[in-house]
Amino acid sequence: MILTLLFSAMLYLLLWGYFILQKKLDFNSSPGDMEVPLSGRPARRTIGRVNSDIQKCMLNIIAGYFFINAAFIIGIDFTATLTYGFIVIIIIAVLAVVVFGMTPANRLLHAYIPLGQIAVVHFVSMIASFSIVNAIYNDEALTTHIIQSMAIMCLGAMVAFYQPTRAIGKVKNRENSL
């Protein structure tokens, strides 16, 4: 059980490393510095704001998935005792609230990172939160086989959409000469 919780937490924390490697998150520069000019992003923001926006969105997404997974895991337990329609209505209500709250986070994240990487964040958050909720509620630890397949899938997803940030050369040079 502890191994499951640790593995899930590590999997989720890997996202920070993933974005630091791509220089989407920058903890080395001063938070007050302006970000480098990037293609497709005319408005420039301070590095501190970029970091806090991306982190806030990632936390919002995993919090949402905690509720989604909890609704399904707890809901499936009550299929024998409660009527199907009643459970479905409760799950729809939970999911509706969560998704309504997740939409601004998705949009804000899309200002900084492309769709492929948002899908990676969702994928990792979904499986990490599911493992934690399942371990806590059902007391069910992940098997080695599932841990291995989860790790390989996450690694593959991260590699597939790995895209380091590239500054616009011309604008950068012009700024340096000024």
Added chain:
Amino acid sequence: MIFLSPDFWPVWAALYICALFFCAAMYAHLPFKHTDIKKVGLISLIMMVPFTLFYFQLLSYLNINFETSITVITLLFAGTCFSLIVFMKLLSFEILSKFRLIIGLSLFAYGYYFLLA
């Protein structure tokens, strides 16, 4: 594993339909940057109704009739959603590093197969 059997195609079809609704709710609004966020949120919210109806039915059907663990079904669903995004990216001809994409997708497909085998 039963999932690799060709007779199991209706379950795969149901999984893809669920993933389609889920991805539509999560990502379809992203290109519409100038649309009001509340309107977009309401459309996403409405998309969750058919998703829950399909997915919960599938989850309980597989869990009760085939004793498939919820972990496996959730992992399959997460993988299906991700594969839909990959299809979408490939169809939109967005420039991605082909080498990284091939390596990453091979790893992902291997992990997915490893889960099922």
